Amino acid sequence: MNEPIPVLVAGDHFMLNRLLVESLHAEGGPAAWRVRELELPWPHLPFGRVEEVEEASGSQERLIEALAGVRVCLTQMAPLTARVLAACPDLELFAVGRGGPVNANLAAATEHGVAVTFAPGRNAASTAEHTLGLMLATMRRIPQAHAGVVAGRWDSGMYAYHATGLEIAGSTVGLVGAGAIGRRVASALMALGAEVLVADPYADPASLPAGVRQVPLAELLASSAVVSLHARLTAETAGIIGSAELASMPRGSVLVNSARGGLLDHAALATALRDGHLFAAGLDVFDVEPLPADHPLRGAPNLVLTPHLAGASRAVAERAARLVAAEAGRWLRGEPLLHRANPVPAAR
Template sequence: MRQAGTARILGRATTGLRQMRIAVINDYHGLAQQAVDWQDLAAAHVLDFHGRVADADAAALLAEAEIIVTAREETRFDAALLARLPRLKLLVTHGMSNAALDLPALAARGVTVCGTALGYPMATVELAWGLVLGLVKHIAAEDRTIREGGWGAALGRGLTGRRLGLLGLGQLGEGMARVGLAFGMQVVAWSENLTAERCAACGVQLVGREALFGASDVISIHMRMSPRTRGLVGAAEIAAMRPDALLINTSRGPIVEEAALVAALREGRIGGAGLDVFSQEPLPADHPLRSLPNTLLTSHIGGRTQENFRVRYRESHEAVAAWLAGRPVRVLS
């Protein structure tokens, strides 16, 4: 894995074109330069490639940048940071939404914001099922025990005949349902505006919110982050879960009240949690979730596959080139 750092390509100014500084940030796997030949831009501009850019370092690293390409939700572009980026004119983000971008503040400063395709959205479904299987089969504990010289750490459970409860039945929820049905699970779903017709089309049973939390063996969240969904899974919902039930979140951290979840996990009131997203990312080193044995944690990698990043960097390059030509594409703000 490529370590975080900075690699600089100094472009040669082309007659008639004003040289601009372009920063590609949070490329800590080095895929930006593998996926795209940036040399057509480097002919007239200065290209900087940075590893992970922490919020505290962003202003100093990016003060001279007029164009920034950022991976999704890695660096927070709020009004305070934007005030320290006086040269910024174009911001390109992976995907077509990014909770780390203050779009009104960007618009107020006259910064154009463009997005990219997500690529292969089922990657998130793949990870969600990885978390489910990792928890029910105790894969991490089994691996660790064998490496330490032991054998037979725990007795796992099966999924056939169990109930999968889906919060949300959009594209990703439907993908989860197909796999659950293939495992022989009973699949139920709820969201505020979900219809029986939509559920029937997916082979899923529509249930009430209380029934979903109270009777599901596995609950998986597949909703967009919004004021309506913030804190949707709170203390009452977690308290309603069965003592051996699992909660899976590959959507957004603030959908779950983290303190309530930590308390339930610590007290053994639910079976476990598989989490790819958190209220604060990266997860602080002293966060209690890091030390709870009934969790399986990943670092917001649901949609972050090599295939997806290659698509996103190709479209990021396209967005920069289009803006430089005066024809911006996939404009968000």
Template sequence: MTQEKLLVIGDHFISPRLMRASLGALVNRFEIVEASTPFPIEPFRNIAEVREASGSEEQMIDALQGVSICIAHHAPLTQRVMERAKGLKLFIVCRGGPVNVNIHAATEYGIAIAYTPARNAAATAEHTIALLLSALRFIPQTDAAIRRGQWKGDYTWDTAGFELETATVGLIGYGAIGNIVARILNGFGATVLCYDPYAQIGDGDPVVQVNHLDELLERSNVVSLHARETAETRNILGAAQIAKLRPGAVVVNCARGTLMDYDAVEQALRSGHLFAAAADVFPEEPLPSGSPLLQLPNFIMTPHIAGGTKQAAIKATRIAAEELQSYLQNGTLRYCANPEVLAHRNIIK
């Protein structure tokens, strides 16, 4: 009996070897085909109609010939690819959200799309705290100064940061990442508020939920973004919202670049209304070389690396393997972007 083909297409972070190893005994069920894209040696980019992708449509078209199931990371699944991947039934993305997939087209073609939420929750939460502390204490700038031969220990009352122990931190969005950030901040002694109309806050949660965004902004010394990107969250932290923050506040964004108005942040940093800001994500990536943000000493940047830990890669492939197992056993997926497909698709037997 001919085995079904399964493509594992990884990269320099989540390798095909790691994907394959996570499958355990399932490897005996398939003929495994391996491929790789250049991420993150080459940054991800928009490919055709999908975002944050790596490789090419041509590579995917070739690799998917005769393939029934694919486990991928940043590889693009565009309409053009799907038109030529006639046998594809299931595409599992080792990411918190399948933005490198055309979900609408996948639904039209009857391809179920699974993903791996919370795989990098701890990594992103820890990076959020790292950026926050760096912004509060100017760690990157003073490190760079020492390397230039300057001993810049000349902090004044106006230039000194503040402690988290007595701060109020507001989280916009409260999912898996926000929960971990809140628990870490509790350890510092901070008071943590959250604004998320969809969150169900229980007695054991380390946050105080507020019903209005304005209340969170007016009470917070720090605001950290953790919302999903939707029509209602785009620019949720804009000029009007930043103006409501306490003078000398700090903002951090390790979620999505579209959640924050970076022009408004720049103006607030220049005026002194914001003490500092930090971000791992931007509306345009890579950040353009002429961006005025590069000239601001109180703006801390990292290049979309918050989720980049070994544990995040391992978790992603393990969740992907669990999804595949569930699909094969009973035709279900725990994390499916288009569950309507499962009701109409013939499951591999």
């Protein structure tokens, strides 16, 4: 009988160690693994930069100690730095339960022969639903109505024509980006009766839901009552929506962003809201997080803001745990890794 594989589950207060262990035991059975646990402090303590990697949680020292003799690590936020890799020669697989392994130094991992995997699509459903929530909240002015009732007001004046909100049904909604999340949002909007436009030069038209039209960005902005951002943040897309793009949107339109804050010029958005060019905006992501006290959006009208919570559902944590455990199972069986981020093969 083979000896159990030493594995570290380095979960946190979202992707729980319990979920990781349960998913791991479904891959090869409990006897296949000798599990060690490390609990990271996120989200009770914000993630941040650790040495050369981004959006990490916990210290290199604790991780190095926990990885002693370990061959497989399942995590979401642990910092895989060059220092950690140099100190942990037994490590062979580092499976990250998020859409991109930004907390792993891929070049150093490749140099040390450590395969890094990630979990694409883990939060596609959750983020798509949150996007729709932001759209509905901004278009129907739900937060303002709620605040009034809580404050003891019964503001029937919101029924006045000039004060009423917008409907998705019959509106043209433009999606900037048509990946897994954008396509889900498109399908939901079509079901609600919207006309959906997509601007994404890399999208395969065959992958889009039936009835969705693919158009250039300029046409999408000029034609849409609602614009929702779903693009990846790259050198090409950084700042893709600035003052000129906001000005090209119809007066009284709505902007939603649950993708990446760097896609949008937030100062220009604040101006467009204050001067009434935009009806409202709903944002889950920002150029600086947490939002500083002097940020231009603070005090801007008709905003719905959430603190980067689009991927915060129990189903996301459970799905991510299954995805990383499945990679560990493939590694255990000597199979090719499905979501490999660097050119290191699975090996036993």
